[in-house]
């Protein structure tokens with residue numbers, strides 16, 4: 001099955017917004033050509049009738065036709081004002097983060113000060129200085145929108161500019177314009193699009209407001225705001241119908257922009273997706289295997305994962321017994337993580353996958369699985385403890401979240417359970433850690449907290465993907481000892497992915513060796529030595545493992561063969 005990427009996950013809001021906006025654009029293109037002269041025909045003032053659906057104004061102009069014709073000018077002015085705010089705002093917001101020290105602080109404070117000044121008041125001042133007219137209204141609203149857009153862009157740029165790839169680009173002497181165009185803007189594009197849509201809606205109401213108070217479009221030209229201005233005496237005289245056309249079009253266009261903005265935001269936010277992992281299919285021509293797990297806690301049969309036409313995992317089958325630690329080793333890119341992620345139903349979007357059996361603890365992962373059941377069954381420990389926790393929340397808040405959300409425990413009970421788990425992984429001062437933020441903990445403490453969070457759920461399977469690679473060796477040894485103890489004491493099954501053959505040999509019961517998306521060898525961990533392994537790739541992997549007693553590994557070779565002769569569990 002081909003899964004759709006998040007960028008193309010259309011949602012109802014976005015589709016409705018785009019359709020509405022398309023209708024408005026069509027009106028803007030067609031109405032002035034089709035009804036331009038009819039909208040100028042004058043006569044006497046009339047109420048709504050079959051001939052004039054929304055009645056006529058004091059000069060006898062048809063209000064429906066004038067509202068439709070005014071769409072083009074209103075839209076062009078709104079687009080113009082939005083473009084000024086967006087372009088200047090983005091330049092200012094990103095530019096400020098390329099400045100250094102005091103200059104940047106001063107510029108940021110100036111932008112903050114301008115944001116504090118009400119935008120419409122600023123627009124009125126600018127329009128009054130430039131004089132009444134359509135162009136000055138566009139400039140006024142555009143200029144008034146710049147601080148708001150610059151401030152929000154600045155916040156986004158602040159985050160992006162601290163990323164390692166920007167620091168590296170600076171160190172390499174990449175020019176500022178290239179840093180902004182190649183590194184910053186592409187990484188801010190989604191939120192900027194969302195902001196642009198809301199700026200469009202704000203510009204529309206602000207431009208209409210300026211024309212309504214007489215500072216915008218001047219006769220004989222007219223936009224929706226001007227039509228509202230002309231309809232005001234009729235409204236006060238008890239003839240509200242004159243307002244209906246322009247007011248409805250302002251509301252519809254505003255709603256379209258907001259729907260597009262919300263739709264883009266939903267598309268950009270992975271949490272808004274109800275589908276957390278792409279659905280997996282059963283290969284065509286084969287049957288979905290049922291309940292033949294033969295005593296395994298976790299079973300994978302014929303797992304295939306591909307990105308378009310490129311196969312990444314090519315028919316992997318494995319089983320993990322109760323209380324077993326199954327190691328997976330193999331060169332970088334051999335498919336270890338993808339195999340593990342398939343078992344956690346967390347494959348990245350854009351990949352397609354299929355299997356004839358995928359189960360943990362009797363739970364068929366090829367069908368729909370309630371998130372709660374999944375959270376109770378499988379726990380994940382990632383490589384980098386630095387990015388696992390939300391930096392803005394206290395550890396206690398996020399560690400208890402799974403307990404209160406999935407297990408529906410009270411806050412007090414959830415805290416008690418997490419504290420027990422923290423003690424289990426020998427975290428020092430666990431009560432204090434619960435009150436601290438992630439940055440106040442060391443890497444080893446965060447890793448212990450992540451393991452505690454996995455354990456608090458009492459899962460049947462723990463998937464640990466290079467859980468200690470980011471840690472120093474003494475902490476690494478501690479964490480591995482804890483994992484082993486937990487596995488022994490609670491009979492928790494584990495899938496342990498690592499590049500460290502020594503660790504795998506010491507921790508695991510059995511080891512799968514992966515090469516180019518296939519399992520090439522399955523072996524007891526104790527037999528993971530050059531003279532006992534069978535496959536040439538495993539031999540070369542072991543030979544390539546640094547050995548302190550063997551400083552000149554002249555005999556070590558790199559395996560370049562195929563995966564023929566694959567062994568299975």
Ligand SMILES: Nc1ncnc2c1ncn2[C@@H]1O[C@H](COP(=O)(O)OP(=O)(O)OP(=O)(O)O)[C@@H](O)[C@H]1O
Nearest residue numbers: 307312331332333334335336337338339348350351
């Ligand atoms: N989202 C994705 N889209 C396309 N290809 C991907 C995606 N994720 C992984 N791959 C590719 O799939 C292959 C297997 O990736 P995987 O992460 O499973 O490797 P790995 O064995 O865990 O490597 P490492 O030891 O470096 O973590 C790699 O060639 C990788 O480039």
